Amino acid sequence: MRFASLGSGSRGNATLIERNGTRLLVDCGFSAREAERRLLALGVGADSLTALVVTHEHIDHVRGIARLAARYRLPVWMTPGTHAAWGAQAGLADIELFSPHEAFALNDLEMLPFPVPHDAREPCQFVVSDGAWRLALLSDAGRATPHMREMLRGCDALMLECNHDPDMLAAGPYPASVKRRISGREGHLSNGQAAGLLREILDSGLQHVIATHLSENNNSPQAARDALAAVLGCEPEWVTVAGQKDGFTWRQIIST
Numbered sequence: 404m405r406f407a408s409l410g411s412g413s414r415g416n417a418t419l420i421e422r423n424g425t426r427l428l429v430d431c432g433f434s435a436r437e438a439e440r441r442l443l444a445l446g447v448g449a450d451s452l453t454a455l456v457v458t459h460e461h462i463d464h465v466r467g468i469a470r471l472a473a474r475y476r477l478p479v480w481m482t483p484g485t486h487a488a489w490g491a492q493a494g495l496a497d498i499e500l501f502s503p504h505e506a507f508a509l510n511d512l513e514m515l516p517f518p519v520p521h522d523a524r525e526p527c528q529f530v531v532s533d534g535a536w537r538l539a540l541l542s543d544a545g546r547a548t549p550h551m552r553e554m555l556r557g558c559d560a561l562m563l564e565c566n567h568d569p570d571m572l573a574a575g576p577y578p579a580s581v582k583r584r585i586s587g588r589e590g591h592l593s594n595g596q597a598a599g600l601l602r603e604i605l606d607s608g609l610q611h612v613i614a615t616h617l618s619e620n621n622n623s624p625q626a627a628r629d630a631l632a633a634v635l636g637c638e639p640e641w642v643t644v645a646g647q648k649d650g651f652t653w654r655q656i657i658s659t
Contacts, residue, residue, distance in 0.1 A: 404512075404533040406560070408650030409433065409441040411542075411615040415647070416464050418540060418562065419445060422533040425510040428471075429456045429529065429540060432463040435470035445652065450475050454499075454509050457481040459526035459543060460489035469493040480509070482516075484525020503527035517554045519544040522589040530554055536656040538562070542616040545590040547600040555604045559656045560611035562645070563601065565627035566591035572621040591616065594630035602634045609635075611654050613643040 409417035415432035419442070426447065431438050439449045455468055455477050472479050478497040481490055490498055501507050503518045503525060515530040521543045528551075531538045539555050542564035555561065572582055572593075584590050592600070601612070612635060614627040624646075628639035635642070645651050 404531075404536050404538065405653050405655045406531075406538055406562075407445050407653045408562075408613075408615070408645045409438060409445070410647050410650045411645035412617055412619060412647035413463055414619075415466065416542070416616065417441070417467075417650075419447065420512065420531055420538065421447075422511040425453050425512050426451055427454055427456055427509060427512060427531075428452055430458055430464040431455065431467040431471060432465065433467050435467040435474060438467045438471060441650070444649075452477055455479045456509075456514065456529070457485055457490075458528055458540075459521060459523035460485050461523060461543070464543075465489060465493075469495055472497065480507075480514075482525040482527055485523070488524035515554065517550060519551065520546055520548065520589050522584065522587075530558060536560070538656065541600075542566075542592075544592055545588045547592075547596065547603075552600065552603055555600070557606055557608070558604075559608055560613075560654065561601070561609060562613045562615050563597050563631070564592045564616040565594045565597045565614040565622065565630065566616050567593050567618045567621040568623070568626050569593050569595065571623075571626075572618075575621050577620070585618075585621070591618075594622065594627050597627075598630040598634050601631060605634065610656055611643065612641075613645055613651065613654075615645040617644065617647075619647060 418429040513532045516527040537558040538560045539558040624644040628642045632639040
């Protein structure tokens with residue numbers, strides 16, 4: 404199994420996961436044209452996608468979903484709550500609903516969703532498995548719950564939200580109401596919260612740790628790297644940061 408990011412941040416998020424002939428795009432917060440361009444940069448045509456999977460209805464995760472689905476006749480998977488909040492109005496022709504508490508299979512990949520505390524209708528994140536390896540995706544969560552910790556243990560690769568530095572957020576230009584939302588219990592994980600969660604689930608089998616969904620105004624790549632590297636006991640450069648402009652290129656989970 405391998406995976407890559409088309410980009411990650413408040414202006415758009417999309418994760419590409421591949422196993423054999425199965426190619427899934429989890430979220431697409433970019434326009435369809437921009438997503439096609441970014442996919443081609445990874446050597447993938449949008450017409451080769453198997454399905455689109457949506458974590459929640461916020462625009463930085465769904466901007467290009469409807470157009471891609473229509474253009475390439477792709478099924479779109481989402482929770483009933485996400486469908487009620489966005490999908491029913493998006494004109495999607497092929498919608499598949501899933502419970503955030505039940506696993507489901509998409510050809511060669513098994514999706515294990517789990518609910519997260521975020522200010523959306525029925526948001527979830529995923530552990531993705533090909534039967535041998537497990538990739539965990541976690542962003543858009545205001546805090547770590549016991550169930551989230553349990554789901555993330557034993558993964559081989561982890562894409563982990565490091566949205567903001569609390570001091571930078573407090574001193575930044577956002578209105579007080581936005582600052583409260585970001586730092587609230589249904590907002591986004593800070594660098595320190597992400598590091599604390601990583602410490603609780605840390606496993607010697609982790610091959611990749613990637614910081615995602617960084618705020619361009621309230622964080623820095625170095626601050627996110629430093630926070631996670633301190634837990635991992637590694638050089639900060641070992642931690643990948645998914646950028647807004649170009650995400651990150653393919654990462655492979657391999658036998659060690």
